[in-house]
Amino acid sequence: MKARDDRRYKRKYRKSILLTDKEISAFEQYCERYKVRNQSQIIREALFKTILQHYDEDYPTLFSKQELARLEQ
Numbered sequence: 001m002k003a004r005d006d007r008r009y010k011r012k013y014r015k016s017i018l019l020t021d022k023e024i025s026a027f028e029q030y031c032e033r034y035k036v037r038n039q040s041q042i043i044r045e046a047l048f049k050t051i052l053q054h055y056d057e058d059y060p061t062l063f064s065k066q067e068l069a070r071l072e073q
Contacts, residue, residue: 019027027039036042061068 030036031039031042063071
C-alpha cells in the first residue's frame with residue numbers, strides 16, 4: 001500500500017466507553033486467556049460484527065412485515 005493510501009485508512013476519531021468492574025474483569029481475563037495483543041481491534045471487530053448483523057436484519061424489503069407475514073400463510 002502506498003503512503004498516500006495509508007492516510008485514507010488512518011483512524012483519527014476516538015470514542016470512549018465506560019465498563020463496570022465485572023465487565024472489565026471479564027474482558028481482561030478473555031484477553032489474557034486468548035493472548036489478545038490488540039484490545040482495540042477486538043472491540044472494533046465485535047462492534048462492527050453487531051452493526052453488520054443489524055444491517056442485515058433491517059435490510060429494506062419490497063413488502064412490509066405485515067404483508068410478508070400474510071404471504072407466508
